[in-house]
Amino acid sequence: MADFRISGVWKDTNNVITHYAFHTVKEKTITRASKKSKADAIKLLEGSGNSAVTWVWNYSASYWKIGEKVEVVNGSNGKYLRSNPDDTKTDNLANLIDFDWIAP
Numbered sequence: 001m002a003d004f005r006i007s008g009v010w011k012d013t014n015n016v017i018t019h020y021a022f023h024t025v026k027e028k029t030i031t032r033a034s035k036k037s038k039a040d041a042i043k044l045l046e047g048s049g050n051s052a053v054t055w056v057w058n059y060s061a062s063y064w065k066i067g068e069k070v071e072v073v074n075g076s077n078g079k080y081l082r083s084n085p086d087d088t089k090t091d092n093l094a095n096l097i098d099f100d101w102i103a104p
Contacts, residue, residue, distance in 0.1 A: 001047075001048065001049030001050065002024060002025070002044075002047075002049075002050050002051075003024075003025040003050075003051055003052070004022050004023060004024055004025065004044065004045075004050070004051070004052040004053075005022075005023040005025060005030060005052065005053055005054070005055035005064075005066070006020050006021060006022055006023075006041075006052055006053070006054055006055060006070055006081075006093065006096065007021045007023060007033055007054075007055040007056075007057070007064070007096060007097060008020075008021035008033065008096045008097035008098065008099040009021065009093060009094070009096050009097075009098065009099065010035070010098075010099050010100055011098065011100060017038065017081075017093060017094065018037065018038055019035050019036060019037055019038065019041075019099075020035075020036050020038070020041045020081070020093075021033035021034070021035060021036075021096075021097070021099055022034050022035075022036045022041065022044070022052070023055065033099075035099075038080065038081070041081055042072050042079050042080070042081065045070065045071070045072050045081065046072055051069070051070075052069075052070040052081075053066050053067055053068060053069055053070060054066075054067030054068050054070060054083050054092070054093065054096060055067065055096075056096065057097065067083065068083040068084040068092070069083065069084055070082070070083050070093065071083075081093060
């Protein structure tokens with residue numbers, strides 16, 4: 001049973017998310033980001049009792065803000081991660097920090 005925060009994503013040339021920046025929430029700290037593939041992220045969140053939320057950097061206040069709950073959904077092309085589709089663009093997965101500039 002673990003809690004995670006997702007702070008960013010990696011996308012392919014078609015702008016499709018391929019990897020996620022996962023942080024594990026510990027008792028008194030939160031880990032550095034760990035790059036997880038889509039398949040690994042799905043497996044993690046399908047684990048018993050595991051959960052995740054988006055983690056959004058607030059540029060004007062200079063702190064991390066907890067965003068929306070992230071869930072595994074089963075779409076027409078298979079499983080994928082989705083945050084609460086509430087039209088708040090800043091906390092949706094596709095609008096998190098784009099980590100493509102970081103070497104793999």
